[in-house]
Each structure stands twice: as structure tokens, then as C-alpha cells.
Amino acid sequence: MRMLAAELDKKGRPHATFNLDVVEDAQHFVSQHALAAEVRRRIGDTNAVVFIDEAQRLPNAGLFFKGLYDLGTGCKYVISGSGSLELKANIIEPLTGRKRVFLCLPLSFTEYAAHRLSLPIVKTEEPLAANTYERNRIIAEYMRYGGYPRVALAVTHSEKTEALTEIFRSYLEKDVQLLLGIEKSAAFETLVRLIANQVGGIVNRAELAASVGINQRTIEKYLWVLEKTFVVRMVRPYYTNARKELRKSPKIYFLDLGFLHLAKSAGGQTSGDVFENACFLRLMELETAEAIRYWRSVGGAEVDFILPSQNDGMLTPVEAKLGARVGLVGKSMLSFFASYHPKKAYVYTKDTERTINRAGTDIVYLPYYRMLQIA
Numbered sequence: 001m002r003m004l005a006a007e008l009d010k011k012g013r014p015h016a017t018f019n020l021d022v023v024e025d026a027q028h029f030v031s032q033h034a035l036a037a038e039v040r041r042r043i044g045d046t047n048a049v050v051f052i053d054e055a056q057r058l059p060n061a062g063l064f065f066k067g068l069y070d071l072g073t074g075c076k077y078v079i080s081g082s083g084s085l086e087l088k089a090n091i092i093e094p095l096t097g098r099k100r101v102f103l104c105l106p107l108s109f110t111e112y113a114a115h116r117l118s119l120p121i122v123k124t125e126e127p128l129a130a131n132t133y134e135r136n137r138i139i140a141e142y143m144r145y146g147g148y149p150r151v152a153l154a155v156t157h158s159e160k161t162e163a164l165t166e167i168f169r170s171y172l173e174k175d176v177q178l179l180l181g182i183e184k185s186a187a188f189e190t191l192v193r194l195i196a197n198q199v200g201g202i203v204n205r206a207e208l209a210a211s212v213g214i215n216q217r218t219i220e221k222y223l224w225v226l227e228k229t230f231v232v233r234m235v236r237p238y239y240t241n242a243r244k245e246l247r248k249s250p251k252i253y254f255l256d257l258g259f260l261h262l263a264k265s266a267g268g269q270t271s272g273d274v275f276e277n278a279c280f281l282r283l284m285e286l287e288t289a290e291a292i293r294y295w296r297s298v299g300g301a302e303v304d305f306i307l308p309s310q311n312d313g314m315l316t317p318v319e320a321k322l323g324a325r326v327g328l329v330g331k332s333m334l335s336f337f338a339s340y341h342p343k344k345a346y347v348y349t350k351d352t353e354r355t356i357n358r359a360g361t362d363i364v365y366l367p368y369y370r371m372l373q374i375a
Contacts (some may be wrong), residue, residue: 001051001080014043016050020057029058032068039075047074056081069098105230106256107147108285109278110371113138115152128369135369143270143278146258164258175229182225187214191222195232195252196263200276200304202249202296203234223252230255235280238293238306238315251294253280272322276304278368279320279348283307285371301335307374316374317345324349326365329358337361346372 001017008015016039018025028038039050055061065079107115113124116138128135145151145160148167154160172189176182190212195203203223209216226232234250254260254277261274270278283292283305290308295317305318317336324347333345337359345363354365366372 001053001078004049004078005051008049014046014048016042016048018050018052020052020054026057029064032064032071035068036071036073039073047076049076049078052077052079054081055079066098103230105147105284107149107152109139109142109147109282109369110285112142112147112152113369116141125370139368140270143257143274144261146256146260148256148258151258160258164262168259168262171229171231176225182222187212187218188222188225191219192226192231192263193265195226196254196260198273199253199260199264200251200273200280202251204249231259233280233284235292235294235305238295238308243298253277255281257281270322272320275322275348275350275368276320279318280305282348282368283318283372286374288374295336297335299335301332303332303336309374315340315342317342318372319345319347321347322350324352324365326352326354327356329363333363334359344374348372 005015005017018028018035020026020029028035039048055065058064065077068077110121110124113128114121117124117127117134119127128138145164148164150167151160151163154163172185172192176188177185182188191208194208194211205216205219209219212219223232223234227234232252232254234252236250237247239247254263257274257278260277264274280292286307288307293306293308294302294304295306296302303317304320307316307318308314309316317333317340319330319333336342337345342361345361347363347365349365349367351367352365353367353370356363356365
């Protein structure tokens with residue numbers, strides 16, 4: 001929002017900023033007319049951009065902003081806040097047809113690399129390819145500390161760890177307990193740590209309930225909270241044959257690798273499951289129209305990720321292999337080839353780059369720093 005305000009200043013366009021954490025600003029939100037009058041007082045009767053931060057502090061925020069929109073003030077409102085559940089419940093629904101939503105997730109690997117290299121996003125890949133030492137350092141940092149901006153901007157290991165720990169504890173102790181009304185915070189934290197230690201595995205709600213000591217309905221509620229607060233993302237199975245393929249149980253991945261490391265208490269090591277999570281985040285950068293899926297047959301054959309093509313509907317299987325051996329194609333991948341006959345398959349690796357052909361499918365071994373390309 002500050003960046004947008006700076007751009008408006010350069011263009012000479014008027015704008016006003018309100019923060020609902022600031023008492024002096026909050027007093028103007030007693031009614032839509034009161035806020036509109038304050039905007040006019042600050043910047044006159046002109047079309048302007050009005051920034052409103054911490055919008056979740058406003059009771060019935062959605063109805064308030066709907067009424068403000070319907071006043072026809074001529075202003076454009078940019079509204080932000082950190083309480084995603086409250087924002088969704090209190091803002092999104094009443095503003096149907098009146099808003100555009102932007103999700104600000106943690107930095108992707110490409111964004112993190114661009115920051116560390118001081119380069120535009122579109123120019124990061126080749127410098128990473130040319131400099132092995134720099135590439136390995138940036139990848140190791142990203143997989144260890146993740147992409148929360150405050151952590152990325154910290155310089156030393158201790159500063160990064162302190163910032164990350166504060167985010168982790170604040171989420172568990174403040175956001176979850178106070179903002180979201182989770183009653184059993186110890187059970188919630190236990191669940192977070194359990195799913196972190198089986199990240200990428202298929203969710204078994206009954207086992208989780210027994211391990212945490214709460215019922216399955218509460219497990220469902222907590223998983224929903226974790227997804228809606230952008231801590232995890234559920235990946236559902238892909239299937240066409242309901243008798244031979246799994247249909248219901250999702251996998252869970254974390255949206256920040258630093259958060260995952262803290263929840264796992266894994267130190268600084270990148271294990272195979274953390275690498276798989278990192279590859280999932282890499283695939284999220286593609287912003288595909290269809291959701292990322294996984295595939296598993298009832299017989300146990302499994303492919304980590306499935307990407308449907310936006311053009312011809314062809315499926316692209318993707319595996320994450322930290323210690324990939326070129327030429328050794330697993331039975332699960334071959335089973336998928338036999339069922340769906342993909343043109344290409346990808347294997348994300350730490351640093352291997354090569355293409356082979358098996359059963360009529362090109363298998364592309366792709367180093368982590370390379371962005372996968374699908375039609």
C-alpha cells in the first residue's frame with residue numbers, strides 16, 4: 001500500500017490513508033458519511049484512492065464498505081488486513097461484484113531469488129544457472145527460512161530465526177486463540193506439528209484425532225482454519241476411475257518453508273518431504289487455472305503432483321526427488337503412463353538436468369531453480 005501511495009505521489013494523484021489500529025483514524029468509521037466527509041476534508045472533492053489498513057478491526061466490515069461503495073463517492077478503496085478469516089466472513093460476501101481480491105502469500109522462490117540477486121523477477125534463472133555457489137546458497141536459505149518478507153529482509157541467522165519464531169508463536173498464541181477463537185491452543189499446536197512431520201502424506205483424520213486427543217469434527221475445523229489463514233494448502237486427489245483411484249483424502253503442504261521447519265523442529269536440514277513441499281510451492285508459481293492435484297491408485301501407485309493442461313486437457317505428472325537417479329523410473333510413474341499416456345513428465349531434482357524417454361513419454365529432470373513450463 002505504501003508502494004502504491006508512492007506511485008500515486010509521483011503521478012500527482014490524491015490519496016488518503018487510514019489505519020483502524022490508530023484511534024484517531026478509527027473514529028471516522030462511525031458511519032459511511034462520516035468517513036466520506038473526512039476524505040473530502042483531507043483531499044477535497046475529487047476522485048482519489050483511499051487506503052484502509054487493518055480492516056478486520058471494523059465490526060460488520062463488509063456491510064460498511066458495501067454502503068460506502070454504494071454512496072458513489074467516486075473514490076477507489078484499497079482495503080487490507082491480516083485476519084483472513086474475518087476478512088472473508090465480514091468483507092468478501094457482502095461485496096460480491098464490487099471488489100477485486102489480491103492474496104499476498106509469502107515470497108515464492110523466484111521472488112526470493114530476485115530479492116537476493118537484486119534483479120527483476122524475469123532475469124533470475126540464468127544467473128542462478130551460471131553461479132553454482134550463489135545458486136546453492138540462495139536455495140538453501142529459501143528452504144531453511146522460507147519467504148515471509150520480514151524474515152527475508154533480516155540479515156543474520158539469528159535475526160531470521162528470531163523473526164520467524166515470533167511469527168510462528170504469534171500465530172499460535174495470538175491469532176488462533178484470540179482472533180479465531182480456538183479453545184484448545186495446545187491441541188491446535190500439536191496438530192500443526194503432527195502434520196508438519198508428515199507433510200506431503202495423505203491425511204488420515206481418524207489417526208490425527210487419536211494422536212491429538214480431540215474428535216474428528218474438531219480436526220476438520222482446525223484444518224479448515226489452517227488453510228483459511230494461509231498456513232497450509234490442501235491438495236486433492238485427481239481421479240477418473242472411481243473404483244481404482246482415491247477420491248477423498250487430501251495431502252497437506254505448508255505455504256512457507258520456514259514455518260514448516262519450525263513446526264517440524266527439523267533444524268536446518270532439507271529432507272525429502274521438505275523438498276517435496278518446496279516443489280509444490282514452485283508449482284504454485286505457475287498459477288494454473290486448474291488446481292494442482294496428486295494421483296494415487298487403490299493399489300498404492302502414487303504420483304506427487306498432477307497438472308492439467310489449460311489447452312488440451314492433457315495431464316502432466318510431476319515428481320519431487322531430492323536424490324533422483326536419472327533413468328530409474330518408478331513403478332508408480334509407469335503405472336500413471338499406462339493409464340493416461342502423458343506427452344511429458346517432470347522430475348524436480350536438486351541439481352540434475354536431463355531428458356529421457358520411457359513408454360513414449362519424455363521425462364524431463366529439472367533442477368529446482370528452473371521453472372517448469374507446461375502448454
